[in-house]
Amino acid sequence: MDIRLTINGAERRFAPPITVRGLVGEMGIEGKRIAIERNGEIVPRSRYDETALADGDRLEVVVAVGGG
């Protein structure tokens, strides 16, 4: 059964098991300069491979944009 993840405020379904690394691949943002927060905690880039995502996880995936 799929797991539900809330990514940047929108719910999406994924087939388990899925790690943060896998999610980044699914989103097509591999290699981009991003940062990820999972359930309020930063997921360091060095831990993408080992961080497994679970049903109900809330993720924020951000980039730098122009601003003042």
Add this chain to the structure above:
Amino acid sequence: MGDPLVIAGKSYDSRLLVGTGKYRDFGQTRDAIEASGAQIVTVAIRRVNIGQNANEPNLLEVLPPSRFTILPNTAGCYTADDAVRTLRLARELLDGHALVKLEVLGDAHTLFPNMPETLAAAKTLVAEGFQVMVYCSDDPIVARMLEDIGCVAVMPLASLIGSGMGILNPWNLQIIRDRAKVPVLVDAGIGTASDAAVAMELGCDAVLMNTAIAAARDPVRMARAMKLAVEAGREAWLAGRMAKKPYQAQASSPAEGLIGKTA
């Protein structure tokens, strides 16, 4: 010259800090920032646009952190919690970079800062090792509180963000400058070059702006104007202006030797 701006122990030659928002495209962003001579540039942190073109250029490719000091901001945050989370993400994004711009807004209409939330966020961030440059109201007491918390620079507004109204209360800025032991930067409200020069003539250590450059008819030219204005204002401050002598005209040319007089 030997007059560096020192923030959190690091020296900068330029006293103009610029934002990267509101430009037509990345080409114009790069050209304007080049013309401004700025070494510290602010960026915002926003959600990835899911499904965006993977080949879309990234701002940090245009402004490489190897060349510029990237100053992530918390623009758009209305609570201490959101601001802290945003800057934790920024630190991860920028490989442990600690220098940040904190701003916690209180009102969507005026974009005035919410100082109680700003103070709370500053405490948390300083405790977590961030070097906090903080957008604040032009209240000398609040500025001192932020300094006491450990912020590395205080950045009072000149007037409303993006308004271009210039410096509305030079006296408060001067009081803040006279009392602060950390750099004081005027942040927000600059409209044109003379505003930037006045900020520097008041003794402020630097000026941070975005819209004044980006919304000019010719942003690249205005960026250069701002560079010159900040330099001119700083030089005037260091030179020490003449005393004002109200109602006391004093000719610069000699009074003697005028023609047509009897000897």
